[in-house]
Amino acid sequence: MLDLLRKIVQEAGNAKDLKTALGIIVLRIKETMSVQVCSVYLLDAQTDQYILMATEGLNKRATGKVHLQSDEGLVGFVGTRQEPLNLPNASDHPQYRYFPNTGEERYSAFLGTPIIHNGQVLGVLVVQQKERREFSEEEVSFIVTMGTQLATVIAQAEASGSVTSKYAQEVRFTGVIGAKGAAIGEAVVVLPPADLEAVPDRKTKEIQVELDLFNEAIETVRKNIQKTSTKLAKQLRPDELALFDAYLLMLDDASLMGDIEKTIRNGQWAQGAIREVISQYVHRFEAMDDSYLKERATDIKDIGRRLLAQLQKQDHENTEYPANTILVSEEISPTMLSEVPEEKLVGIVSLSGSSNSHVAILARAMGIPAVMGVVGLPYRKMDGLKIIVNGFFGEVIINPSNELCQYFLNLAEEEKQLLASLSILRDLPCITPDGHKLSLWVNTGLQGDVGKAQQRGAEGVGLYRTEVPFMMSSSFPSEKEQTTIYREQLEAFYPLPVTMRTLDIGGDKSLPYFPIEEENPFLGWRGIRITLDHPEIFILQIRAMLKANENLENLRILLPMISSIHEVEHALRLINRAWYEIKEEGVNVPMPPIGLMIEVPSAVFLTATLAKEVDFISVGSNDLTQYLLAVDRNNARVADLYNYYHPAVLHSLYKTVKDCHAQSKPISICGEMAGDPIAAILLMAMGFDSLSMNATNLPKVKWILRQLSFDKSKEILKDVLKQDDPRVVYSIINLELSRLGFKSLISSEKKFN
Ligand code: PEP
Numbered sequence: 001m002l003d004l005l006r007k008i009v010q011e012a013g014n015a016k017d018l019k020t021a022l023g024i025i026v027l028r029i030k031e032t033m034s035v036q037v038c039s040v041y042l043l044d045a046q047t048d049q050y051i052l053m054a055t056e057g058l059n060k061r062a063t064g065k066v067h068l069q070s071d072e073g074l075v076g077f078v079g080t081r082q083e084p085l086n087l088p089n090a091s092d093h094p095q096y097r098y099f100p101n102t103g104e105e106r107y108s109a110f111l112g113t114p115i116i117h118n119g120q121v122l123g124v125l126v127v128q129q130k131e132r133r134e135f136s137e138e139e140v141s142f143i144v145t146m147g148t149q150l151a152t153v154i155a156q157a158e159a160s161g162s163v164t165s166k167y168a169q170e171v172r173f174t175g176v177i178g179a180k181g182a183a184i185g186e187a188v189v190v191l192p193p194a195d196l197e198a199v200p201d202r203k204t205k206e207i208q209v210e211l212d213l214f215n216e217a218i219e220t221v222r223k224n225i226q227k228t229s230t231k232l233a234k235q236l237r238p239d240e241l242a243l244f245d246a247y248l249l250m251l252d253d254a255s256l257m258g259d260i261e262k263t264i265r266n267g268q269w270a271q272g273a274i275r276e277v278i279s280q281y282v283h284r285f286e287a288m289d290d291s292y293l294k295e296r297a298t299d300i301k302d303i304g305r306r307l308l309a310q311l312q313k314q315d316h317e318n319t320e321y322p323a324n325t326i327l328v329s330e331e332i333s334p335t336m337l338s339e340v341p342e343e344k345l346v347g348i349v350s351l352s353g354s355s356n357s358h359v360a361i362l363a364r365a366m367g368i369p370a371v372m373g374v375v376g377l378p379y380r381k382m383d384g385l386k387i388i389v390n391g392f393f394g395e396v397i398i399n400p401s402n403e404l405c406q407y408f409l410n411l412a413e414e415e416k417q418l419l420a421s422l423s424i425l426r427d428l429p430c431i432t433p434d435g436h437k438l439s440l441w442v443n444t445g446l447q448g449d450v451g452k453a454q455q456r457g458a459e460g461v462g463l464y465r466t467e468v469p470f471m472m473s474s475s476f477p478s479e480k481e482q483t484t485i486y487r488e489q490l491e492a493f494y495p496l497p498v499t500m501r502t503l504d505i506g507g508d509k510s511l512p513y514f515p516i517e518e519e520n521p522f523l524g525w526r527g528i529r530i531t532l533d534h535p536e537i538f539i540l541q542i543r544a545m546l547k548a549n550e551n552l553e554n555l556r557i558l559l560p561m562i563s564s565i566h567e568v569e570h571a572l573r574l575i576n577r578a579w580y581e582i583k584e585e586g587v588n589v590p591m592p593p594i595g596l597m598i599e600v601p602s603a604v605f606l607t608a609t610l611a612k613e614v615d616f617i618s619v620g621s622n623d624l625t626q627y628l629l630a631v632d633r634n635n636a637r638v639a640d641l642y643n644y645y646h647p648a649v650l651h652s653l654y655k656t657v658k659d660c661h662a663q664s665k666p667i668s669i670c671g672e673m674a675g676d677p678i679a680a681i682l683l684m685a686m687g688f689d690s691l692s693m694n695a696t697n698l699p700k701v702k703w704i705l706r707q708l709s710f711d712k713s714k715e716i717l718k719d720v721l722k723q724d725d726p727r728v729v730y731s732i733i734n735l736e737l738s739r740l741g742f743k744s745l746i747s748s749e750k751k752f753n
C-alpha cells in the first residue's frame with residue numbers, strides 16, 4: 001500500500017502542472033481502488049466555492065464547470081467537518097445534492113476526505129461506486145492518506161503555478177520575521193550543492209554556451225570515472241568494476257544525453273535540463289517491475305548528480321550577483337552570505353529556519369532584511385524575478401506592482417531615518433533619568449560587525465561568536481590563523497572588553513569539514529559537549545585566544561551550553577593547561593576573566609553553584625527560550641510558540657539574575673531578547689548589568705532606556721511577573737509605554753511583532 005502511494009505521489013509530483021498532476025492522481029486512485037469514480041474538488045478561496053478540477057468516471061466535460069458553495073453538497077459537508085465521510089448510499093444523506101451534468105445519479109457509495117494543508121482546507125477527494133456498500137477501513141485509510149499527500153502536491157503546484165503565470169501576477173508567501181526591514185531586489189536562487197531536485201528552471205538565450213558547458217561537464221565526469229576505475233582496478237572485483245563501465249556507457253548514451261541536449265536547445269539552461277531529463281528517466285526506471293532495471297534508477301540519478309556537481313563548480317566560479325541581490329535558498333548558510341559582495345546583498349529569504357536560527361541572527365547583525373521559514377515557496381522558479389522581502393511582517397512578495405514597491409521603498413527610508421536620528425546617541429552613556437547605569441554591548445562574528453559596532457557606540461563585545469570564522473574556513477583554522485583573527489577583534493575594540501565564546505557548533509551550526517548527523521541536533525552533541533570531547537580543538541582555540549591577548553588584556557572567555565558543573569570544571573582545567581603551556585613557551589599573559597552561559601534550564605537552577613566557579617555569567621536567552629518552552633528555534637511551524645515574553649522565561653531570567661548577584665558576580669544577557677527595546681526594559685528592571693545585542697538595534701535600546709526611569713521599569717516588571725500569558729505581558733508593557741508617550745517607538749516596533 002505504502003509503495004503504491006509513494007508511486008502515485010511521485011508520479012504526480014513530477015507532472016508539469018497541477019492539472020496533469022490531478023489527472024494522474026484520480027486515474028491511479030480509480031485503478032487502485034477499483035472504483036468507478038474518483039474526483040478532486042478544489043476550494044477557490046476567493047469565491048469560497050468548490051470546483052470540480054479532475055475526474056475519472058464523471059463526465060469529463062463537467063471539469064471546471066461544477067461549482068458548489070463551500071457548505072453545499074456532500075463535498076461541502078466533508079470540507080466543513082474536516083473529516084472523511086463514508087456513505088453506502090449517498091442520495092440518502094440530507095446534504096446530498098444532484099448535479100445533472102456530471103452523470104452522478106448512477107453512483108450510490110460515496111467516500112470523501114478533506115485535503116488539508118497547514119490547517120487549511122484546499123479541497124476534497126472523492127471516490128464513488130455504483131453498488132451500495134460501505135467502504136472498508138483499509139479503503140478509508142488509503143483515501144485519507146492519499147488526501148494528506150495530495151495536499152502537499154497541490155500546495156506546491158499552486159504555489160509554483162502562481163509564480164510562473166505568464167501574467168506575472170503579484171503573489172505573496174508568508175514566513176516568519178528573520179530580520180526587520182524591507183528590501184526590493186532580484187532573486188538569486190542558491191542551490192544546495194549537487195542536489196538535482198533543487199535546481200531551478202532558468203531560461204537561457206545563450207544556448208551554445210550552455211551546450212558547451214554541458215559537453216565540458218560530460219568530458220570531465222568521464223575522465224574522473226576513468227581515473228577512479230583505474231585507481232581501484234586492483235581492489236575491486238570485476239563485477240564491481242563493471243559499474244564504472246555502465247556509467248561511461250550512460251555518458252555515451254545517445255538517448256539520455258541527446259534528450260538533455262534537446263532540452264537545452266529548447267531554451268532551458270544546462271543544469272535545469274539535467275534535472276528535467278534525469279528525473280524523467282529515473283521515474284521511468286523506478287516504475288519498472290523488473291528489480292534489476294529498477295535499481296538502474298539509482299545509477300542514472302548518480303550520473304546526473306555528477307554532471308550537476310561539475311556544472312555547479314563552473315557556475316560557482318562565474319556567478320555574477322546583481323546590484324540588489326536577494327538571496328533565496330532552501331537553507332541559507334553563512335558561507336552563502338559571505339559569497340555575495342556586501343554592497344550587493346539587500347535581502348535574504350530562507351525556506352527553512354526561523355527568527356532565532358543563526359542565519360537570522362547574522363542577518364540582523366548585518367542589518368539585512370530577512371524572511372525565514374517560507375515553507376512551500378516555489379523557489380526553483382524564482383531565479384531572476386523581482387521580489388520584495390518584507391521583514392516587518394515575515395512576507396515575500398513576488399512580482400510586486402510599482403505602487404507596492406514605492407510603498408516599501410518609503411518604509412525602508414523611514415527606518416533608515418529613524419536610525420539616523422538616533423545616531424546622536426552614539427557617545428552618550430546608557431543611563432536612566434534616575435541615574436541607573438547599564439552597559440550596552442554588541443554581539444559580533446562577521447567582519448562587518450566591528451565597524452557597525454563602533455558607529456553605534458558599543459561599550460564592549462558581550463558575545464563574539466567564534467564559530468562564524470570557523471564556518472567560513474574550509475578546514476579547522478590553525479592556531480596561528482585563529483590568533484590573527486582574534487587579535488584583530490581584540491585590537492579593534494581595545495581597550496573595551498571582548499567576550500570570546502569558545503566554539504559553539506552543533507544544532508543548526510555545522511562545519512562543512514566536521515559534519516555531525518543527528519536525529520535531534522539541538523538536544524545532541526552541541527557547544528561545550530563537542531569541545532570537551534575534542535580537547536585538541538578546545539585547547540588550540542584557547543591558546544590562540546590567550547596569545548592574541550598579549551599586551552592588550554581585554555579578552556574574556558565564555559563557555560557555551562553548560563548544563564552541569566563537571567563541564568565547567570573540565571573546561572577550566574583545560575584552560576589552565578593551555579595557559580601554562582603558552583607561559584612555558586614564553587608568552588606572558590594574565591589569565592583572562594572566564595564566564596559561562598546560562599542557556600539550558602538545568603543551568604538556571606544551578607546558577608548559584610556555577611557562578612562560584614567563574615568570573616561572570618552571560619545568559620543565552622535564544623537557547624534558554626527554546627529549551628524552556630520545548631520549541632525548536634529553527635522550526636517555522638512552531639515559530640509562534642517561541643516567545644521570550646513567556647512567564648516561564650521571564651521568571652527563569654529573574655531567578656538567574658538574583659542567584660548570580662547573590663554570589664557577587666556580574667551578569668549580562670546576549671540573546672536576541674537583549675536587542676528588543678521593549679524586552680530590554682524588563683531586563684534592566686531584573687538587574688542585568690549589561691545587555692549585549694546586534695549593533696543594528698543598539699541605538700533604539702539606548703534611546704528608550706535613557707528616557708524610562710529605573711523605578712518605572714521595576715514597576716512594570718512587578719506587574720508583568722504576575723501574568724500568566726505572554727500576550728498579556730506584551731500588551732501591559734505596550735500600554736504602559738504609550739501612556740508614557742513612547743508612541744513612535746511602539747508603532748515602529750509594532751510593525752515587527
Ligand atoms: C543564545 O542562545 O542566546 C546565544 C546567544 O547563543 P546562540 O544564539 O549563538 O546559540
Ligand code: MG
Pocket residue numbers: 560599620622623
Ligand atoms: Mg546559544
